[in-house]
Amino acid sequence: MILLRYIILAPIAALLLNLLFGRFWSKTTTAFLACGAVFVSFAAAANNCVYMIRKLAVPEMQTIFDPVFSWISVGRVQVPVDLVFDPLSCVMCLIITGVGFLIHVYSVGYMSHDPGFRRFFIYLNLFIAFMLILVLADNLALLFVGWEGVGLCSYLLIGFWHTDMKNASAGKKAFVVNRVGDLGFLLGMLLILAVFGTLSVTDLRELISTAASAMTPASTAVATTICLLLFVGATGKSAQIPLYVWLPDAMAGPTPVSALIHAATMVTAGVYMIARLHFLYALSPVASAVVAAIGAATALFAAVIGLAQNDIKKVLAYSTISQLGYMFLAVGVGAYTFGIFHLTTHAFFKALLFLGSGSVIHAMSGEQDMQRMGGLRRYMPVTYWTFLVGTLAIAGIWPLSGFFSKDEILLSARLASTPVLSGAALFAIGLCAAFLTAFYMGRLFTLTFFGNSRASEETKHHIHESPWTMGGPLILLAVLAAGAGFGLRQFENFLSPIFGHPEEAPHEIKLAIMAVSLLAGITGLALSLYVYLRRPDIPRKISTSASLLCDCIANKFYIDELYEKTVVRLVYIAGIVSHAFDKHVVDRAVNWTGGGLRFGGFMLSFFQSGNVGTYAVWFLIGVLALLHAMGGVHPPPAP
Amino acid sequence: MSLFPVGLQHYLALSVILFALGILTVILRRNLLIILMGIELMLNAGNVAILAFSKFNAAMSGQVYVLLTMTVAAAEAAVGLAILIALFRTRKTVNADEATYLRW
Amino acid sequence: MIILQTLSARLPDILFYLFAGLSLIGAVQVLCRRNPMNAAVSMVVTVLSIAVLYILLSAYFIAAAQMIVYAGAIVVLFIFVIMLLNLSAKEIGRRRYTLFKAFAAFVAAAVGVSLLPGVRGAPRAISEQPIDPSFGSAKTVGRLLFGEFLLPFELTSILILAAMVAGVVLAKRDITPNRTFSPVDAILDLLLKSDRKDKSP
Known part of the structure; x- marks a missing residue:
C-alpha cells in the first residue's frame, strides 16, 4: 500500500521541476518527467487497487484513509485534508492516471513542434494533480478545491494558443459558465454544512444512514434542495442542459486536451460527485428524477445538434455532451454502477476518438472540416482501424464496450419509475439518442475515411501516418475500448461495497432491450453509411426541403444567441450599472474624502506661521484644554 | 484673601502673576532675547511655587527640584543664546517675526 | 513701642x-x-x-x-x-496687531484663572509646625x-555637557550652510589628519 498523498505529489513534483528548471533541459527530459510522474501515480494507484482487491473480503479494509493535515478549524467546523481511496475513487484514479498517461505520451508527439511545449506539460500535470485531489478528497471542501483547480486548468488549456482571440474567448466562456455552476455547488455545500455540520463524505454517510429512517417531508425538501444545488454545479462542470454551451467552444484547445479534460476526465466530475453522494440523492426521489430527466434530454438534444456539425471536433464534443447525458440518466435512475461503468468505457472510446481525430487533424495540416477530408483510410491505417473500433464502441455494437454500458443504462431506465418522467419515456429518449449517436458517428467516419479525398493538393501531399508516440496510445486505447465491456461483472462486484448489487432484471426484458439497442446502433451506422457513401444527394435534398429545421440544427438551435440576448445582455447591463455606480458614487466618495482632507490640511497649514509667539499661543491653548480635560487645578492637600 | 499673615496662598498668587507676565512677554515681544527672558521669568515663577510648597510641607526634596530646575534654566539659556547668535550671524536679525523660515 | x-x-x-x-x-x-x-x-x-x-x-x-x-x-x-x-x-519690523495683543492677554489671563482654584484653596498661613x-x-x-537624588543630579551633568557642546557648535564662527558638524567626521579628522591631507590637496 502506498500513501495516497504520493499519488497526488508525483505530478506536482514533476510540474514544479519543469516549471523551475525546465528551461535548462531539453524537451525530451520535460516530456519524460511529465509522463513519468503520471505513470508513477498510475502505478501507485494500481498497487493500491490490487491491495484493496486482495482485502475485499474484509469489510473494514475496503478503504484506504490518509489524513494529511487539518486545513480549517473554526469552532465546530472542521475541514481536514483527508484523502480516501475506496472502489469508486480507485476506478476514477485509474482512469485519470491511466488514460492521462496515454494522452501524455500522445501529446509528446502531437505537441512536438509547439513552442509552448513545456508550458503545455506543466498545465497537464497540474490538471492531473487537481483531478486526483478531486477524486481522492474525503471532504467536500477539498473536493471543491480540486473542482475549481481542474476548472482553472481547463481554462488555461482551452486558451493555450491564447494569441488567437477566438481561443482566448472560448477559455473565458468555459470559465464564466463554470462559475455559474460552481455557485450552485458552493451553495449546496454550505447548506450541507448548515444542516449536517460536517463536509466529510464519510461522516455524512454515517449521519444519513442513521437518520434515513426518520425522514419528514421537511427534511426531504432540504435534501432535494441540497441535491438540486449540487446538480447545478454538476451541469456546469459536466456540460448538461442548460450550462452545456461551453464544451463545444472548448474544442479550441489542443486535441489532447479535448481528449483528456473535455472527454475522459474533468467533464465526468459531475457524475462522479453525484455517485460519491449517492446516499444523499437516494433521500430525494425528486432530485434524482430531475437528474435523470436532464440527462436524458441532454443526451437527445446534443445528439441532434451533433448531426449537423461539420467540424470533426465539434461533432465529438456534442457526442461527449450526449454521452454525459447518458451517465446522468444512469445515476438519476439509481444505476450508479452502470453510470460509472459508462464513464469508464466512455473515457476509453472517447479519448480514443479524440486522439484519432487529433491524428487526422495532424495529418491534414490543421484542417478540421470534414467536408474537406475523405479517403484517409488508405493513408493512415493505424488511425483508421483504431478509429473504427472507437466508432463501433460508441455506437453500441456487440461485443465492444459501449454496447454493454449503454445497454445496462437503457435497461435501468426502462425499469425505473421516477416522479418526473416514466421509465418508458426515459428509455425511448435514450434509444433515440443511441440511434442518433450511431448515425452521426457513422457520418463522421464515412466523411473522414471513405470516399475520395476532398482536400487541396498541397494538404494531400502532406498526409502521413502519425509517429509511434501517437499511434501507440491509440492502439492501447482501442484494445481497452474493445475489451472493457467484458469486465462488467467484475466491475459490479468491485463497486458493490459502495453501491450494492443492482437488482437482477427478468431475462426476457434484458434480451429484448439488448436486441433493440443493438438494432438501433446497427441501423444508425448502416443508414449513415448508405446515405453518405451511395446517396450524398439525400442530405442536400433534406437541407433544401426543410431548410428552416436544418438551419436551426446547424446553428445549435440558436441557444448561444438566446443566452447572448438574455443572460449575457442582463449581466452586461448590470455591469454597466455597477461600473457607473463605482465611478460616480464610490470613486466620488473616495475622491471627496481625500480632497476634503487635503483641503483641511491646507487650511490647517496656515496655523504654521513660523512665528514663535503664535506657536506659544497655540501651545498654551493646548495646555489649557488639557488642564480642563483633566479636571482643572486642585487645591493642595493639607499636611 | 487677607493681607496678613502671609501664607502659601500669597506665594502662589505671586507665582501665578509672575508666570502670566512671563507668558505675556513670550507672546507679545518680538525680540528673541526678551522672549528668552520671559521663559526665565516663567521658570522662576515655578520655582517660587515649588519652594512655597516645600516650606509648607516641610519637605526638603522641593529644594532639590528647584536646584535641578535652575540647572535646566541655565542650560536652556546657553543653548537659546547660542541659537540666537547663529541666527544673527546668518540672518542679521533677532526679530521673531522675521525668523519664520520653518513654515509651510 | x-x-x-x-x-x-x-x-x-x-x-x-x-x-x-x-x-x-x-x-x-x-x-x-x-x-x-x-x-x-x-x-x-x-x-x-x-x-x-x-x-x-x-x-x-x-x-x-x-x-x-x-x-x-x-x-x-x-x-x-x-x-x-x-x-x-529699536525693535525692527512692524507692530503686532492690537487684536493679537488682546488675544494674548486673554490667554495669559485664562492661564491665571485656571490656576486660581489652586491658589484660593491653599491654606492661608505657612504651616506653624516647628521647622528643623x-x-x-x-x-x-x-x-x-x-x-x-544622586542619579538625577548626575544626569544633570550630562545635560549641562550637552548644552555646552550645543553652545560651542551653534555659536562657532565658521558655520556654513553646506557643512554640518559630524562627530564621526571630527574623530576621523583627528585620527587620519595626515592621510587625508595627503590625498586631498
Whole structure:
C-alpha cells in the first residue's frame, strides 16, 4: 500500500521541476518527467487497487484513509485534508492516471513542434494533480478545491494558443459558465454544512444512514434542495442542459486536451460527485428524477445538434455532451454502477476518438472540416482501424464496450419509475439518442475515411501516418475500448461495497432491450453509411426541403444567441450599472474624502506661521484644554 | 484673601502673576532675547511655587527640584543664546517675526 | 513701642510684600521695556527679589544659588550677548496687531484663572509646625543631592555637557550652510589628519 498523498505529489513534483528548471533541459527530459510522474501515480494507484482487491473480503479494509493535515478549524467546523481511496475513487484514479498517461505520451508527439511545449506539460500535470485531489478528497471542501483547480486548468488549456482571440474567448466562456455552476455547488455545500455540520463524505454517510429512517417531508425538501444545488454545479462542470454551451467552444484547445479534460476526465466530475453522494440523492426521489430527466434530454438534444456539425471536433464534443447525458440518466435512475461503468468505457472510446481525430487533424495540416477530408483510410491505417473500433464502441455494437454500458443504462431506465418522467419515456429518449449517436458517428467516419479525398493538393501531399508516440496510445486505447465491456461483472462486484448489487432484471426484458439497442446502433451506422457513401444527394435534398429545421440544427438551435440576448445582455447591463455606480458614487466618495482632507490640511497649514509667539499661543491653548480635560487645578492637600 | 499673615496662598498668587507676565512677554515681544527672558521669568515663577510648597510641607526634596530646575534654566539659556547668535550671524536679525523660515 | 513690636512680629510679611512688589515691577519692566539692556537690568531686579523671597521660605542655599546662577551667570550672559550683537534700542519690523495683543492677554489671563482654584484653596498661613534649624542649609541640600537624588543630579551633568557642546557648535564662527558638524567626521579628522591631507590637496 502506498500513501495516497504520493499519488497526488508525483505530478506536482514533476510540474514544479519543469516549471523551475525546465528551461535548462531539453524537451525530451520535460516530456519524460511529465509522463513519468503520471505513470508513477498510475502505478501507485494500481498497487493500491490490487491491495484493496486482495482485502475485499474484509469489510473494514475496503478503504484506504490518509489524513494529511487539518486545513480549517473554526469552532465546530472542521475541514481536514483527508484523502480516501475506496472502489469508486480507485476506478476514477485509474482512469485519470491511466488514460492521462496515454494522452501524455500522445501529446509528446502531437505537441512536438509547439513552442509552448513545456508550458503545455506543466498545465497537464497540474490538471492531473487537481483531478486526483478531486477524486481522492474525503471532504467536500477539498473536493471543491480540486473542482475549481481542474476548472482553472481547463481554462488555461482551452486558451493555450491564447494569441488567437477566438481561443482566448472560448477559455473565458468555459470559465464564466463554470462559475455559474460552481455557485450552485458552493451553495449546496454550505447548506450541507448548515444542516449536517460536517463536509466529510464519510461522516455524512454515517449521519444519513442513521437518520434515513426518520425522514419528514421537511427534511426531504432540504435534501432535494441540497441535491438540486449540487446538480447545478454538476451541469456546469459536466456540460448538461442548460450550462452545456461551453464544451463545444472548448474544442479550441489542443486535441489532447479535448481528449483528456473535455472527454475522459474533468467533464465526468459531475457524475462522479453525484455517485460519491449517492446516499444523499437516494433521500430525494425528486432530485434524482430531475437528474435523470436532464440527462436524458441532454443526451437527445446534443445528439441532434451533433448531426449537423461539420467540424470533426465539434461533432465529438456534442457526442461527449450526449454521452454525459447518458451517465446522468444512469445515476438519476439509481444505476450508479452502470453510470460509472459508462464513464469508464466512455473515457476509453472517447479519448480514443479524440486522439484519432487529433491524428487526422495532424495529418491534414490543421484542417478540421470534414467536408474537406475523405479517403484517409488508405493513408493512415493505424488511425483508421483504431478509429473504427472507437466508432463501433460508441455506437453500441456487440461485443465492444459501449454496447454493454449503454445497454445496462437503457435497461435501468426502462425499469425505473421516477416522479418526473416514466421509465418508458426515459428509455425511448435514450434509444433515440443511441440511434442518433450511431448515425452521426457513422457520418463522421464515412466523411473522414471513405470516399475520395476532398482536400487541396498541397494538404494531400502532406498526409502521413502519425509517429509511434501517437499511434501507440491509440492502439492501447482501442484494445481497452474493445475489451472493457467484458469486465462488467467484475466491475459490479468491485463497486458493490459502495453501491450494492443492482437488482437482477427478468431475462426476457434484458434480451429484448439488448436486441433493440443493438438494432438501433446497427441501423444508425448502416443508414449513415448508405446515405453518405451511395446517396450524398439525400442530405442536400433534406437541407433544401426543410431548410428552416436544418438551419436551426446547424446553428445549435440558436441557444448561444438566446443566452447572448438574455443572460449575457442582463449581466452586461448590470455591469454597466455597477461600473457607473463605482465611478460616480464610490470613486466620488473616495475622491471627496481625500480632497476634503487635503483641503483641511491646507487650511490647517496656515496655523504654521513660523512665528514663535503664535506657536506659544497655540501651545498654551493646548495646555489649557488639557488642564480642563483633566479636571482643572486642585487645591493642595493639607499636611 | 487677607493681607496678613502671609501664607502659601500669597506665594502662589505671586507665582501665578509672575508666570502670566512671563507668558505675556513670550507672546507679545518680538525680540528673541526678551522672549528668552520671559521663559526665565516663567521658570522662576515655578520655582517660587515649588519652594512655597516645600516650606509648607516641610519637605526638603522641593529644594532639590528647584536646584535641578535652575540647572535646566541655565542650560536652556546657553543653548537659546547660542541659537540666537547663529541666527544673527546668518540672518542679521533677532526679530521673531522675521525668523519664520520653518513654515509651510 | 507697640508699633515697633508689631512691625518686628510682622517683619517677614512686610518683607514679602516689599520684595514681591519689587519682583513684579521688574517683571513688568521686562515685559514693557524696549531696550533689551533695560530689560536685562529689570530681570536682575526680579531675580534678586525672588532670592530674598527664597530666604523668607527658609531656602538659604537656594537663595545663594539663585543669586549666583541667575544674577551672576544667566543675566550676565544675556548682557554679553546684547553687547556682542550690538543691538539697537529699536525693535525692527512692524507692530503686532492690537487684536493679537488682546488675544494674548486673554490667554495669559485664562492661564491665571485656571490656576486660581489652586491658589484660593491653599491654606492661608505657612504651616506653624516647628521647622528643623538645618532646613534649607547647604549641608542638608548636599546630603539629599548626593544621596537620594544622586542619579538625577548626575544626569544633570550630562545635560549641562550637552548644552555646552550645543553652545560651542551653534555659536562657532565658521558655520556654513553646506557643512554640518559630524562627530564621526571630527574623530576621523583627528585620527587620519595626515592621510587625508595627503590625498586631498
